Amino acid sequence: MADELEDEVREATRELIASKPDGLVWADLEDMGWFDLVEESPGLAVGALFEGLGYAASGSEALDAAVLVELTAAGAELSLDVPPAVVYYPPGRHAVGSIGSGDASQIDGIVLARVEEPATFLAPLSREDGSTTLAVLDASGVSLEPISGVDPSLRLRRVRAQSARVVHDLGVEYAALLAKAARRAVAHESIGLARAILDVAVEHVTSRKQFGRAIGTYQAVQHRLTDIEVALGGAAAVTALSWEGEADSVTVLTAKSLAATALDTAVRNGLQVCGGMGFTEEFPLARLVRRALFLSAFLGGGPQLAGAVGRSIVAAGKAPRLSGFAA
Amino acid sequence: MLDFAEDEKTVQLRKQLRGLIAESIPKDYLGAFTDDPNDHEIAKEFCRLLGENRLFALTWPTEWGGSAAGPWEQTALREEMWAFHEPRGPQYMGLNWIGPVIMRYGTRDQQERFLPPIARGEVDWCQGFSEPEAGSDLPALRTRATKVDGGWRIDGQKVWTSYAGMASWCFLLARTGTQESRKDGISVFLIEMDQPGIEVRPIPAMIGPHHINEVYFEGAFVKDDNLLGDVNEGWKIINEVLALERIGIARYARCERLLADAPAAMGELWQELPDSLVQRWATALMASRRTKLMAYSVVAAQEQGKLDPADASAYRIAGTLLDQEVAEVLMDIVGGWGLGTGDHAETFMRAVEDHWRYAQAATVSSGTVEMNRIALGRRMVAK
Numbered sequence: 001m002a003d004e005l006e007d008e009v010r011e012a013t014r015e016l017i018a019s020k021p022d023g024l025v026w027a028d029l030e031d032m033g034w035f036d037l038v039e040e041s042p043g044l045a046v047g048a049l050f051e052g053l054g055y056a057a058s059g060s061e062a063l064d065a066a067v068l069v070e071l072t073a074a075g076a077e078l079s080l081d082v083p084p085a086v087v088y089y090p091p092g093r094h095a096v097g098s099i100g101s102g103d104a105s106q107i108d109g110i111v112l113a114r115v116e117e118p119a120t121f122l123a124p125l126s127r128e129d130g131s132t133t134l135a136v137l138d139a140s141g142v143s144l145e146p147i148s149g150v151d152p153s154l155r156l157r158r159v160r161a162q163s164a165r166v167v168h169d170l171g172v173e174y175a176a177l178l179a180k181a182a183r184r185a186v187a188h189e190s191i192g193l194a195r196a197i198l199d200v201a202v203e204h205v206t207s208r209k210q211f212g213r214a215i216g217t218y219q220a221v222q223h224r225l226t227d228i229e230v231a232l233g234g235a236a237a238v239t240a241l242s243w244e245g246e247a248d249s250v251t252v253l254t255a256k257s258l259a260a261t262a263l264d265t266a267v268r269n270g271l272q273v274c275g276g277m278g279f280t281e282e283f284p285l286a287r288l289v290r291r292a293l294f295l296s297a298f299l300g301g302g303p304q305l306a307g308a309v310g311r312s313i314v315a316a317g318k319a320p321r322l323s324g325f326a327a
Numbered sequence: 328m329l330d331f332a333e334d335e336k337t338v339q340l341r342k343q344l345r346g347l348i349a350e351s352i353p354k355d356y357l358g359a360f361t362d363d364p365n366d367h368e369i370a371k372e373f374c375r376l377l378g379e380n381r382l383f384a385l386t387w388p389t390e391w392g393g394s395a396a397g398p399w400e401q402t403a404l405r406e407e408m409w410a411f412h413e414p415r416g417p418q419y420m421g422l423n424w425i426g427p428v429i430m431r432y433g434t435r436d437q438q439e440r441f442l443p444p445i446a447r448g449e450v451d452w453c454q455g456f457s458e459p460e461a462g463s464d465l466p467a468l469r470t471r472a473t474k475v476d477g478g479w480r481i482d483g484q485k486v487w488t489s490y491a492g493m494a495s496w497c498f499l500l501a502r503t504g505t506q507e508s509r510k511d512g513i514s515v516f517l518i519e520m521d522q523p524g525i526e527v528r529p530i531p532a533m534i535g536p537h538h539i540n541e542v543y544f545e546g547a548f549v550k551d552d553n554l555l556g557d558v559n560e561g562w563k564i565i566n567e568v569l570a571l572e573r574i575g576i577a578r579y580a581r582c583e584r585l586l587a588d589a590p591a592a593m594g595e596l597w598q599e600l601p602d603s604l605v606q607r608w609a610t611a612l613m614a615s616r617r618t619k620l621m622a623y624s625v626v627a628a629q630e631q632g633k634l635d636p637a638d639a640s641a642y643r644i645a646g647t648l649l650d651q652e653v654a655e656v657l658m659d660i661v662g663g664w665g666l667g668t669g670d671h672a673e674t675f676m677r678a679v680e681d682h683w684r685y686a687q688a689a690t691v692s693s694g695t696v697e698m699n700r701i702a703l704g705r706r707m708v709a710k
Contacts, residue, residue, distance in 0.1 A: 090662070210464040220697045268651070275462055275691050276487045276539065281531040289533065301659060307601045 009037065009044055013052040023155070024053070024060035025114050026083065035080070038069050043243030050185045054192025057291040059154045061114045063088075063185055068122075070181035071134075076174050084122040084136055085113035087159055088182065088299065095132050096159075099125040099166065104137055107161040111144065114155065120167060121159065124175045134175040138165040151290040180249055183256040183299050187239045190259035190295050191232060194266035197288050198228045201270040204277065215273070224269040231262035250312045250320050253305050260295075261302035267292045331623045337403050340396075344382065344407040351376055352414050355674045357681045359416035359493075360535055367493060370416030374448030377415070384422060384446035391430065391438070392446030398630045402623070406580035412681070417490040421445040421452045424571040425498050428564055429517075432556040441496075441517065453494035453520070455485040455542060456565075462487075463698050465500075465565070466509040470544060472501035472516065478550040479503075479516065481524070484543050487692070491527045491540035494520050498568075499549075504559050513561040518549040534684045570636055572693050573643040574625050582653040583615040585675075585682060589660055592675035604659055611649075611656045618645045637706035640699040647689040647696055654679075654686035 016032050017024065029035065029049075038045035046066050053060055064086045072078055087096045087109035096109030104125050111121075121137045142161040149156060202225060205216030215221050235258035242251045267289050271278045278285045300308065313319045333341075351373055359370040377383040386401040387393020408415055415422075426445045429437055444450045461468040470483025481501055491497070497518050504512015520527070524547030530539045556564050586608060590597045600608075621642045628634045657679045690696035 209460075210462060210467070215463075218697075220700065264655075271687060272690055272696070275695065276457070276688075279532045279534050279539070279688055279691070281533065286533050297658075297662070303603060303607070303659065304601065307603050 005041075006044055006048070010048045010052065013048045014056075017052050017056045017058050020058075023058055023114070023153075024062050026061060026065060029062060029065050034065070035069065038066075039073075042070075042073075043240070046185055047188050047240070047243070050188035051192035051195070054189035054194075054291075054295070055196045057153075057193060057196065057288050059151075061112050063182060064113050066185040067178055067181045071170075071174055071177060074174070074177055076134075076170055076177075077168070078122070078136070078170075082119060083113075084120040085111050085115065085118035085159075086178070086182075087111055087121050087123040089124065094179075095124045095126040097123060097125050097161075097164075099127055099133060099135060099169070102166065103163050104135060104161075104166050105163045107137070107142065107159060107164055109159055110147070111157045111159045112154075117144075121164070122178075124178060131172050132175045133172050134170045134178055135166050136168040136170070138167050140165070150293050153287075154291070154294060156294075176249065179299070180247065180252045183305075184239065184242055184247070184252050186295060186299055187235065187242075187252075187255040187259035190256075190263045190292075191236050191239060193288060193292055193295060194228065194232050194235075194259075194263045197263075197266040197270040197285065197292065198225065198232065200284050200288065201225060201228070201266075201273050204274045208275075208277075221273050224273050228262070228266045228269050231258070231265045235259040235262040248320060250309055250316070253300075253309045253312065254320075256300060257302050257305035257309060260297075260300070260305065263292050263296045264302060267296075331620070333399070333403070337399050340382075340400050341403050341407055343380070344404065347373075347376060347380065347382075348407070348411050348414065352411060355677065356412060356414065357678060358412040358414070359490075360538055367416060370414055370418070371448070373414045374416070374418050378446075378448050383418075383448050384426070387422075387426065387442075387446055388430075391426075391442040398626050402577070402626050405575070405577040409577040410580040410584040412581070412678075415448070417451045417453070417493060418448055419575065420454060420490075420498075421450065423575045424568045425452050425454070427571060428567055429555065431567070432515075432564055434552075436552065437517070437555065450496060451490060451494040452496050452498060453488050453491045453542075454568075455488060455497045455499040455518075457487045458484060459486050463695055466513070466562070468500055468502060468513065469506065470499070470501045472503050472514060472549075475548075478548055479554070481516070481518065481544040481547040481549060484541065486530075486539075486541050488527075488540045488542050489538060491520070491542050492529060496520060497542070500561060500565060503561075508559070510562040512559050513565070514558050515555040515561040515564050516549045517553040517555055518547065522547055524548060534688050535681070538688075569694065570634070570639055573639045573699075574622065574629070576646075577622065578646045578650045578689065579615045579618040579622065581682065582649055583612065583619070585657055585678060586612045586615060586653060588675060589657065592672050593660065594672065600660065604656070607656050608660065611653050614649050614652065618642070618649045621645050635706075637703050640703040640706075643694070644696055644699050644703065650682075650686040650689040654683040658683050 012032060016028060020028055034045060034049065049062060053062060064083060067086055068078060068080060068083055072080060078084065089096050089109055097104050097107035107123065109123065118139055120139055121142065123137055124132050124134050126132050142159060142164055144157045144159050147156040147158050205221050206214050208215050238258055239255040242255045270285060274285055277283045356369060359367045374383060381394045384393040385396045385404050389395050413419065422445065426442055429441050456465060458468050458470060470485060472479040472481055497520055499516045499518050500513055501516055502512055503514040524545050526543040528541045530541055532539050589608065625634065625638055625642050628638060661676055661679050
């Protein structure tokens with residue numbers, strides 16, 4: 001039964017994504033009933049949507065939706081009718097600005113939301129005591145400019161402001177929840193994308209012939225593919241586990257770290273087995289690799305988050321078992 | 328025990344080369360592979376300057392316009408050039424392998440016609456090796472040379488040809504035997520690019536502009552005088568070219584320079600890097616130096632005429648993997664835009680990005696790492 005529902009959801013999600021080549025916006029998710037589904041079975045709704053988006057290397061503002069539903073489900077007072085645009089941190093940071101008495105300052109982050117001029121922003125900000133809080137900011141005086149990165153189809157924008165008025169400070173728990181929700185969704189997206197790269201690679205090595213045989217018959221080539229499969233399998237297992245019961249942040253950090261590493265492996269090995277073809281723009285790999293460059297580093301890359309996992313384990317004094325049987 | 332301490336001559340040569348680079352290459356120069364035609368002009372001008380200082384065809388015999396310098400000076404030249412993004416543009420091909428095999432296999436007439444212009448840095452070459460169905464399996468190449476009056480007619484297609492759009496000559500492999508003859512039916516032609524039977528189409532690719540092209544030959548003509556070596560005897564020439572190509576690029580030199588530059592370019596942000604990343608940085612720096620020593624061993628063996636192709640493969644494997652590991656480490660260090668502001672930081676960031684893109688293809692171009700592993704592996708288990 002559950003499997004049938006899952007197949008159905010994945011199929012519907014794939015169709016929806018395929019029908020919107022410019023990328024999903026908030027209204028598309030409403031139309032497909034995603035917001036109802038996410039209330040019933042959040043793991044399935046987020047997993048199917050983001051793995052589908054990753055597989056298609058589709059740009060969207062769906063991450064905002066995934067983050068905001070988790071925040072409101074946990075009691076955050078945020079409007080889903082006129083949602084704030086979430087400001088994500090650039091690689092290597094944990095906040096997009098700071099908050100002092102009253103105002104926010106030095107805002108510098110990334111926005112995925114597609115709405116031309118958002119009325120408010122939702123931004124993780126560092127406090128003077130070193131903690132990170134989540135605050136709704138008024139959009140006046142905030143500049144938005146397109147980022148011309150490696151993957152223009154993402155339509156990323158950089159948001160900057162010297163200072164911004166704080167409408168509502170939600171508190172530190174919500175900042176942690178935002179990081180968790182966003183990383184979990186991006187882990188799913190990375191897994192879908194790595195799977196897409198693997199599929200392109202498998203298709204190539206089974207059709208490309210050298211020395212009179214398909215290059216996929218060579219063990220050296222097969223090993224490249226199995227390394228992707230193993231990295232992908234491990235990342236998918238931990239990401240699925242992060243939906244069991246109350247997800248702790250270490251499990252989510254581990255999931256994102258492993259998903260980013262699987263994606264890095266898929267890029268390295270996928271490009272290698274596709275040879276010169278893989279580097280050309282007309283081959284399907286180029287698009288996927290561009291997205292992977294962003295997604296792997298977004299919200300922390302593999303080695304960086306592995307460091308964060310280590311610090312969390314040391315701070316907590318115990319390691320999670322990742323088996324579902326942790327005491 | 329090998330002693331790799333540099334002699335005074337080599338030390339002076341490095342100093343002189345750095346002086347010339349500082350004088351005439353813009354600080355933010357990233358090589359001739361860009362959309363800006365001016366970058367190719369800079370490379371041409373730099374070659375003229377090297378020529379004036381008798382540094383261009385450094386190791387060539389004086390007879391052909393060289394300075395008859397030894398392999399260690401050539402190594403220093405290679406390192407200094409690659410560390411500064413190869414300001415000679417495509418010239419290293421003519422100098423390092425096309426010229427040397429013309430010296431070895433060319434007729435007196437070919438040597439007199441082709442070598443002096445290469446030595447003066449006046450002519451760009453490209454090499455027509457790979458084809459859509461002949462990549463790793465190069466002996467499967469199908470581009471056909473048919474005997475006609477006074478020369479050969481060329482029909483076929485080459486791919487991944489670097490600099491094809493800029494080059495005036497092509498070092499071309501074509502089939503003169505039957506298709507089944509494989510290695511025994513290939514000949515080498517020196518063919519002029521500017522003729523109606525040749526069309527170059529750039530292939531848009533993620534490693535950056537002008538890196539790769541397709542070249543179509545339809546009734547192109549090459550005269551008898553421009554056949555290099557004997558008919559159907561091209562494979563031994565190719566083997567020499569491939570061996571020279573494998574050791575021709577000092578990838579480790581740019582790796583070492585960029586890694587060494589990183590702390591200064593990052594400024595205060597360097598202190599905020601996690602320990603694990605600083606460790607990877609240090610490990611990569613050690614790997615750069617280790618690879619340099621492997622290169623020196625290969626040069627020493629070459630100097631004594633004892634170069635084993637397996638050692639060239641081992642060095643090539645180490646060098647290309649190094650390129651990629653350094654690219655990953657540097658990318659992790661600079662992050663998305665974690666870099667501070669200022670010209671130095673900006674230039675460094677662009678250099679890292681350029682290195683990253685180029686490094687991705689390192690284990691694919693000029694022989695995949697798999698083919699090099701096969702060559703080395705077979706040698707190791709051979710009785």
